[in-house]
Amino acid sequence: MSAVTLSTNLAYDRTLRFLGSAWFMLLALCVALKLGTSSVESLASFLSSLCLATFYVLLSVLVFTRPAAKASVDGLMPRIAAFVGTYMPWTITFLGKTEGALPNVASTVCVLVGMIMMLVTIRHLGRSFSIVPQAHAVVQTGPYRWIKHPLYLAEEIAILGVVLQYLSPLTVALLILHIGIQVSRILYEEDLLRRTLPEYASYEATRWRLVPFVW
Template sequence: MNGAVLYDLAMRLPLAVLMLYNALFVGRDIYAHLFLWTGPRGLTYGTTVASLVATEVYLLLVAAFTLVRLRPVRKLSGIVPRITALAAGLLPASIAWLPKAPPMPGRQVVGTLFIIAGMGLAVVSIGWLGKSFSVMPEARRLITNGPYRLVRHPVYLASLIQGTGIVLIYPSIAAVLIYTVEMILQVIRMGYEERVLRDTFPEYDDYARQTSARLVPRLY
């Protein structure tokens, strides 16, 4: 086994293990809500269960595709793009460590619906990526179908939708600041990914012209 294969394996395992570890805790919460729950089973309960299930599917999908993904054709050199990708991916989780006031029921339902929408879009988008899924700015295959026909970065759109839901449920100045920094990092991250895709696939420029929106059709 050569050094490149070992390096690729070393890059796969931590993310896959992290996703599976988180999936265990989410699975525990799903079990508790479905089989141990003794409270009211209204709209708040239903949206919470739906968001937990969507999160579980997302975590398992990321873990699976991380393990079976294709070897990259090209990687963007430099440490800054990698740090940017890691920070943008991990930063939203830091909101969970902030002090939280009990969420208001109405705001919790709306925020949870945003989380469900974001997770649903992420699952669909990662499903279309398949073995081309990556966290770092790397090129494997150029995906132009499914949600990628509408916007060039649907996974990051999904992350921002999900982040909106989290901020709605637990609003605070710190949460808004974290969310703002994440948006900035995602925009920078998109630029890095577009650079490596453009350098790898000659047809990327045509795709970018046809799918002009990065995140939101007719807006950005």
Template sequence: MKLPPPAMRDFVGRATMTLYFTVCATLKAATTVAGVSNSDWTVRWLVEIGANIAALGFMMLVVVTTVARLPPLKTAQGIEPRISALIGCLATVTLIAVPRVQVAPKLEIVADLITILGFVLCIWCLWRLGRSFSILAQARRLVTTGPYQFVRHPLYACEAIVLLGVILRNPTWSTVVVGAIVVAFQYRRIVNEERVLGAAFPEYEAYRRRIPMLVPSLSPVPGWRDEPSPPEVEAPR
């Protein structure tokens, strides 16, 4: 069976993800409006509304960057990178279906604050990534500035912070298992993306050697201030 041309596949993928995140953003907006109308004006309420607004902002930015993204220069081949990308991206949504358990009000506030921090950092990463954002392992541009000067995959790291907040908000075995699945497939996405980026951009290997994958280094990378910044080329996530 002959596959559609790359441009058509990219269009279909972009349209699908735009529709999906538009629906998610609409539902989140409805939840936020309903929450605002129930104005308790407590610290717990304010933090929860803040978490909803941060999540809504991230989803809206995903829609914008997906619509405006550049055509890919290179895409990971095979079925595994596609499955890993979809599961890593969408598995978190299944946490909505997990029954909620009662937790202490202070833990709820802490969990929501962690979620807010994660989403705010995600927005920073995604804003910097801009038109290079994608779900699949693809190479468009390679950005090495902003959060990408500290770690190679800051968006994944920040999404992990959001996931931690979600699990703390509903600490059950189901959420922990789903969280472990998300982390495992996100790691596979990183591996696939680094392979694609290395093949698309010769300068990526030097960048990979200098910059940590997910956790910023506490000490400056030797010589990083003395090296000229490479042209703005950018990792998908």
């Protein structure tokens, strides 16, 4: 596992916060500009896009306003996993829909459920949210009462919905790759929290990672 580095470089941290916040705001703007542009857009599709835009705005605000972390991971691999895991899956929408894609309703349900779960989770995670693994505090409210990584679970459900709309061997392969990357992010994050926050040991001893009774 990677080493732990105390967060002392304030200029570097502020730069990352600004760039991360700007990126999520740009994504929100791109989604918002497409709202209502299609005459055949269904209500479910409109709601999923609105939910996604709201989610990106919330992430932008949280990234920009979060306090400095007590510690963050050091090393290149955790950072690569964090950025690829965060941004790679949304590039699926640039591949174009395939003729074999499942009906729009099934995809939209997954996206809506995933995004609503994300919004609920972010509400409890608050300013402890980060992309690169960082130690802020042990959150134990909301969905964190039952599993340790509800945000990752919600994201995979939403991404599954996107894959269903753009179903192909390539998008399925990207989904499997993304799940593997997210597992590595979980392990990096847990290692950091375990070594930085003493209260994390008792918390993780009584919670499942993603799916209760499975993992």
